[in-house]
Amino acid sequence: MAIAEAVKTYQNYIGGEWRDAENGATLEIHDPGNGELVYRAPNSPVEDAGRAVDAAKYAAENTDWGDNPHARATALYKLAQALRSSTDWLAPLLTREGGKPLSVSRAEVLRASDAIEYYAGLARNVYGRSTMLAPDSLAILLREPIGVVSIIVPWNMALSLLTRSLAPALAAGNAVIIKPSSVTPGATAEFVAMIDAIPEFPRGVVNLVVGPGSTTGAELVRHPDVDMVAFTGDTGTGKEIMRMAADTLKKVGLELGGKSPNIVFADADFDRAVRGALNGASMFHAGQVCIAGSRVLVEESIHDRFVDKLAELTKRMRLGHGLQEGVQAGPVINEGQLNRVMGYIEVGKSEAELLTGGQRATEGELAKGFFIQPTIFDRVPVNATIAQDEIFGPVLSVLTFRDEEDAAEVANSTVYGLAAAVWTSDITRALRVAKKVKSGLVWVNTFGKLFAAGEMGGYKQSGIGRQYGLEGLWEYTEMKHINVQL
Numbered sequence: 483m484a485i486a487e488a489v490k491t492y493q494n495y496i497g498g499e500w501r502d503a504e505n506g507a508t509l510e511i512h513d514p515g516n517g518e519l520v521y522r523a524p525n526s527p528v529e530d531a532g533r534a535v536d537a538a539k540y541a542a543e544n545t546d547w548g549d550n551p552h553a554r555a556t557a558l559y560k561l562a563q564a565l566r567s568s569t570d571w572l573a574p575l576l577t578r579e580g581g582k583p584l585s586v587s588r589a590e591v592l593r594a595s596d597a598i599e600y601y602a603g604l605a606r607n608v609y610g611r612s613t614m615l616a617p618d619s620l621a622i623l624l625r626e627p628i629g630v631v632s633i634i635v636p637w638n639m640a641l642s643l644l645t646r647s648l649a650p651a652l653a654a655g656n657a658v659i660i661k662p663s664s665v666t667p668g669a670t671a672e673f674v675a676m677i678d679a680i681p682e683f684p685r686g687v688v689n690l691v692v693g694p695g696s697t698t699g700a701e702l703v704r705h706p707d708v709d710m711v712a713f714t715g716d717t718g719t720g721k722e723i724m725r726m727a728a729d730t731l732k733k734v735g736l737e738l739g740g741k742s743p744n745i746v747f748a749d750a751d752f753d754r755a756v757r758g759a760l761n762g763a764s765m766f767h768a769g770q771v772c773i774a775g776s777r778v779l780v781e782e783s784i785h786d787r788f789v790d791k792l793a794e795l796t797k798r799m800r801l802g803h804g805l806q807e808g809v810q811a812g813p814v815i816n817e818g819q820l821n822r823v824m825g826y827i828e829v830g831k832s833e834a835e836l837l838t839g840g841q842r843a844t845e846g847e848l849a850k851g852f853f854i855q856p857t858i859f860d861r862v863p864v865n866a867t868i869a870q871d872e873i874f875g876p877v878l879s880v881l882t883f884r885d886e887e888d889a890a891e892v893a894n895s896t897v898y899g900l901a902a903a904v905w906t907s908d909i910t911r912a913l914r915v916a917k918k919v920k921s922g923l924v925w926v927n928t929f930g931k932l933f934a935a936g937e938m939g940g941y942k943q944s945g946i947g948r949q950y951g952l953e954g955l956w957e958y959t960e961m962k963h964i965n966v967q968l
């Protein structure tokens with residue numbers, strides 16, 4: 483990687499070589515917390531996507547990566563260790579490019595290395611099955627790599643969302659092309675440099691192309707030599723990707739948007755539930771988390787007490803640049819997102835009661851970044867825009883319900899189904915409601931806990947396929963039946 487004065491310029495990584503974009507174009511990445519230039523990255527045209535696909539295809543067909551689980555396990559273990567030991571210098575870069583507080587970035591690096599380590603363990607366990615289908619017929623069911631996988635990633639949790647797809651794809655023996663968001667490609671490029679330094683990764687097994695989604699990203703979907711697209715991002719983009727993938731009938735894994743309900747019954751541990759609602763809303767990352775509990779559903783009988791406490795805790799949150807000590811909430815990612823979120827807040831003011839926040843935060847140093855006050859709307863009608871759309875900003879909607887039936891109905895009233903939580907001291911009620919909620923992940927008396935070994939994924943328009951766990955590994959395999967006449 484070239485270093486231009488104090489500001490780094492990252493490059494693409496194709497076939498084991500670092501290269502500028504074919505046309506030499508670069509992007510400037512600015513810190514959303516203070517506007518400073520952080521680094522430059524390539525703004526690659528579609529030709530670079532094509533080259534990366536060629537390199538991945540060559541590696542998939544001409545190296546023993548797909549048939550050498552021991553090498554894959556060793557490579558992934560080394561990568562997990564390299565990533566974990568980089569936490570102290572890599573987490574600040576995640577904060578500078580993405581805005582989240584340093585503690586959140588540190589946790590992200592550790593979650594990413596944990597996922598890689600988990601799949602390193604599974605790399606030697608990509609077992610199929612075998613059985614007798616008739617007295618003279620043996621079936622050998624082999625799990626094989628799919629081939630070339632494009633991994634397309636959003637900006638909000640650049641490393642943990644990348645590794646959630648990358649680690650199982652590599653453990654299963656595939657070759658990949660990584661397309662990070664053009665908004666946050668730096669930490670990803672640093673991570674790919676760690677891969678470059680590990681000799682067990684054959685050249686071309688991992689490639690990196692930074693460029694616009696609508697052109698370079700689309701090429702990584704359309705290209706006939708790409709066998710699967712693992713996409714994490716907006717639901718609208720996910721639909722477009724599915725349409726493009728239809729032309730070559732390739733497999734798609736889609737992890738999309740959410741509008742997760744946090745359902746609080748009157749018998750819940752009150753203080754824990756209030757803190758869970760605030761934490762679940764992901765105000766720490768200005769609400770820019772796919773699983774964010776952006777709707778809190780409160781049982782009518784505790785509503786007043788609940789919203790009083792919630793507003794009190796929210797007002798105390800300290801906004802600021804993520805590298806500053808004691809900061810609890812960062813900025814939104816850029817001006818476009820700021821305007822989009824402020825637009826939703828204006829809509830919310832006409833739909834519900836503003837409990838707290840509702841303004842851009844511009845005091846002192848905050849004026850240099852894209853900060854929005856953590857905002858809560860109360861008495862939000864089920865069909866209000868702010869109760870239905872994924873705002874991806876620090877905006878929480880409080881709704882009420884009467885009973886279990888009503889709670890599940892309100893919870894299921896959006897097109898999304900990514901995550902949910904139920905807060906109650908009655909475990910049988912918790913399980914009844916968890917069963918009724920149409921969502922890939924339901925927490926009971928907690929919110930937001932993710933485990934490399936615990937599956938997650940979307941119901942409804944939140945996605946297709948599963949991430950993490952064994953199911954997350956099988957996504958990246960094809961099943962071949964070899965039938966033997968005895």
Ligand code: NAD
Pocket residue numbers: 634635636637638639643661662663664693694695696697698699700701703714715716717719720722723737738739740771772773872874900940944945
């Ligand atoms: P986005 O859909 O705009 O972009 C995601 C990625 O897709 C980027 O790398 C982008 O360059 C690329 N892209 C855009 N258009 C493309 C196209 N036509 N073809 C190929 N690639 C294209 O999403 P974003 O704004 O970066 O991220 C925010 C969204 O991601 C939110 O909706 C959020 O809920 C979602 N998300 C979902 C999960 C999950 O696990 N379900 C996790 C994080 C974020």
